[in-house]
Amino acid sequence: xxxxxxxxxxxxxxxxxxxxxxxxxxxxxxxxxxxxxxxxxxxxxxxxxxxxxxxxxxxxxxxxxxxxxxxxxxxxxxxxxxxxxxxxxxxxxxxxxxxxxxxxxxxxxxxxxxxxxxxxxxxxxxxxxxxxxxxxxxxxxxxxxxxxxxxxxxxxxxxxxxxxxxxxxxxxxxxxxxxxxxxxxxxxxxxxxxxxxxxxxxxxxxxxxxxxxxxxxxxxxxxxxxxxxxxxxxxxxxxxxxxxxxxxxxxxxxxxxxxxxxxxx
Numbered sequence: 717x718x719x720x721x722x723x724x725x726x727x728x729x730x731x732x733x734x735x736x737x738x739x740x741x742x743x744x745x746x747x748x749x750x751x752x753x754x755x756x757x758x759x760x761x762x763x764x765x766x767x768x769x770x771x772x773x774x775x776x777x778x779x780x781x782x783x784x785x786x787x788x789x790x791x792x793x794x795x796x797x798x799x800x801x802x803x804x805x806x807x808x809x810x811x812x813x814x815x816x817x818x819x820x821x822x823x824x825x826x827x828x829x830x831x832x833x834x835x836x837x838x839x840x841x842x843x844x845x846x847x848x849x850x851x852x853x854x855x856x857x858x859x860x861x862x863x864x865x866x867x868x869x870x871x872x873x874x875x876x877x878x879x880x881x882x883x884x885x886x887x888x889x890x891x892x893x894x895x896x897x898x899x900x901x902x903x904x905x906x907x908x909x910x911x912x913x914x915x916x917x918x919x920x921x922x923x924x925x926x927x928x929x930x931x932x933x934x935x936x937x938x939x940x941x942x943x944x945x946x947x948x949x950x951x952x953x954x955x956x957x958x959x960x961x962x963x964x965x966x967x968x969x970x971x972x973x974x975x976x977x978x979x980x981x
Contacts, residue, residue, distance in 0.1 A: 719749050719757050723804075726751060732779075732805035732871075734772035738764075739798040741788070752776070763790030764797065772801050777871055777956055778830025779807040807832040808871035812851070813859040813887060814878035815842040818902065821945035822875055823851040829949055831873065836862045838883070860886035868894040873952055875932070876901040885914050892924045898952050900932035934961045 717725075726733040726749075736748040736759065743760035750772035759765050767790030775782065781802045788797055810826040812819045815837035826833040827850055835851045836859050837843035843856045855862060859878060868874075874896045878884055884901065888911070891899050901908065908930040915925060933947030934954065954961035 719747055722749055722756055727804060732776045732803070734776050734801055734803045734805075736768045736772055737800045737802075739783075739800060741797055748772070750776070759799070761789045764788065766790055768799055768801070771799075772803065774957070775801055775803040776805050777808065779803055779805045780830050808869075808873070809834065809867065810873040810875065811836060811863065811866060812875045812877060813837070813883070814876070814880075814902075815839070815844075815848060815854065816877055818877050818941045818944055819875075820848045820850070821941035822877070822948060823848050825942075825945040825949045826873070826875075827852075829952070834866075837878075858886075859883050860890045863887060863890045863894070868896050870895050870897045872896045873898040874900070875948060877932075879903050879907070881911070881914070884911060885918070888915060888928065889918055889920075892920060892927060898929065898955055899927050900929040900948060900951065902932050903930060905931060929955075 723733060723735060731751060734750045736750060738744055738746045738759045741760065746757070746759045748755060748757040748759050748765060748768055750769045752773065755765065755769045759768055764786060767786050771784050784799050784801055785796050786799065787793060808831055810831035810833045812822050812826070812833060812835045815835055819835050823833045823835055833851050834853045834855060835843065835848050836855045836857055838856065838858045840856045843854050845851070845854050848854055872894070874891050876884060876887060878887065879902050888901065901911070903911070911930070912925060929951060932951070933944060934951045936943070936947050936950070938944040938947040950961060
């Protein structure tokens with residue numbers, strides 16, 4: 717099967733896929749087809765293939781198409797090789813539950829990350845577009861009832877900011893039945909410990925409960941809604957890229973995560 721036949725098959729099946737085209741040098745026009753699990757083609761050097769596939773997957777996660785530049789063997793600097801990366805994927809969904817000040821900031825940051833952001837709250841006085849202008853959609857609904865019917869896949873982020881047991885527990889029970897790639901819940905360690913007790917009583921085990929990021933976000937000392945939204949966004953990216961979220965100056969991994977090198981045919 718040719719590269720373009722593979723591309724057509726992925727598009728027909730509505731599977732996210734990215735097509736990388738090299739613009740410069742002796743291998744100008746070379747192409748690489750990248751999905752979540754496979755890489756097919758050759759841009760000219762193994763290092764460039766690895767760098768391009770990592771970048772393509774990052775763009776697939778947010779449904780963006782753009783130009784990127786690398787060195788000849790995938791270095792972040794050096795002789796410039798321009799790559800056009802076309803990501804064929806709809807924007808992933810971010811569902812933010814609870815129309816509060818933190819939700820307004822989260823909607824703004826979520827949009828910057830490339831998500832389609834929906835804010836959900838059962839209270840019509842709070843769930844308004846005027847209150848949360850950056851959201852793509854604001855829905856008045858009980859959170860668990862909304863999520864029962866909402867499209868969710870591995871790229872979906874579920875942000876639980878309701879901080880109210882009558883919303884949190886039914887919502888998390890539904891959330892943990894989905895394939896969402898990120899489930900985060902706001903609240904103190906004591907609040908989350910109480911949640912865990914109730915969720916265990918509902919029959920959930922350790923593997924399910926480990927999927928909940930709570931307290932939500934990375935430990936950056938966030939206090940304001942904006943700082944908290946940045947903390948949550950950073951955790952989402954770190955989880956997606958299989959990174960711990962520590963300081964780069966104290967780590968040893970490459971700055972740009974190429975993940976595991978995919979075997980090329």
